[in-house]
Amino acid sequence: MKIITLMGSSKKKGNTATILGWVEEHLRTLGHEVESIYLHSKEINPCLGCAKCKEDATQVACIRQDDGLAILEKMAQADLTLFASPLYFWGLTSPTKAIIDRSYSLVTNYHKPDHASLVEGRRQALLVTGGGDFANNAEPAFTAFERLVNFYKGTSAGELYVKCTVPEALDSDVKNQAVAFAAKIAG
Numbered sequence: 001m002k003i004i005t006l007m008g009s010s011k012k013k014g015n016t017a018t019i020l021g022w023v024e025e026h027l028r029t030l031g032h033e034v035e036s037i038y039l040h041s042k043e044i045n046p047c048l049g050c051a052k053c054k055e056d057a058t059q060v061a062c063i064r065q066d067d068g069l070a071i072l073e074k075m076a077q078a079d080l081t082l083f084a085s086p087l088y089f090w091g092l093t094s095p096t097k098a099i100i101d102r103s104y105s106l107v108t109n110y111h112k113p114d115h116a117s118l119v120e121g122r123r124q125a126l127l128v129t130g131g132g133d134f135a136n137n138a139e140p141a142f143t144a145f146e147r148l149v150n151f152y153k154g155t156s157a158g159e160l161y162v163k164c165t166v167p168e169a170l171d172s173d174v175k176n177q178a179v180a181f182a183a184k185i186a187g
């Protein structure tokens with residue numbers, strides 16, 4: 001399976017990167033091809049909402065010529081896209097949100113009978129770390145993600161929320177959760 005992971009934390013050795021690293025390691029052990037994209041190193045400009053992308057359902061027709069376009073094209077090629085982000089103010093981080101907004105260009109005719117998507121039937125998964133509980137904190141980010149998968153006509157492959165303090169405190173329990181999550185999302 002061709003997999004891309006979109007890492008939305010700035011910290012390369014933080015909670016999200018550590019857990020994502022365990023997930024990626026297990027995906028590779030299972031024989032999958034994993035491309036890891038560190039979003040903070042990319043130029044991903046905001047969606048303009050211009051809807052130019054709606055004029056061509058056959059390709060990623062976003063007019064913004066930046067790194068976001070190449071990432072969207074990789075999403076359209078991948079069997080599975082894994083979004084990984086810390087929770088920032090009950091939502092995903094800015095670069096994660098930026099690529100999600102730009103993925104508007106993957107879909108045409110949402111809510112219409114001819115609703116089409118360049119990621120139709122592909123798997124999408126979400127990994128989030130946060131300092132607080134899931135309830136009344138991380139929940140809205142997951143609800144929004146489930147709606148996004150529906151917008152994509154995709155397949156929800158799995159979701160994982162991990163309440164964290166510091167990376168040094170991430171123990172074998174969390175690693176086991178990461179490994180189980182990897183096995184699940186790769187189906």
Ligand SMILES: Cc1cc2nc3c(=O)[nH]c(=O)nc-3n(C[C@H](O)[C@H](O)[C@H](O)COP(=O)(O)O)c2cc1C
Nearest residue numbers: 009014015016086087088089090129130131132164
């Ligand atoms: C700007 C900012 C906003 C945050 N907002 C939340 C939040 O709304 N809920 C929460 O549980 N944790 C919140 N946190 C804590 C982080 O989500 C948490 O420490 C996360 O695991 C950090 O991941 P990282 O080490 O990969 O950067 C916030 C942290 C920062 C810096």
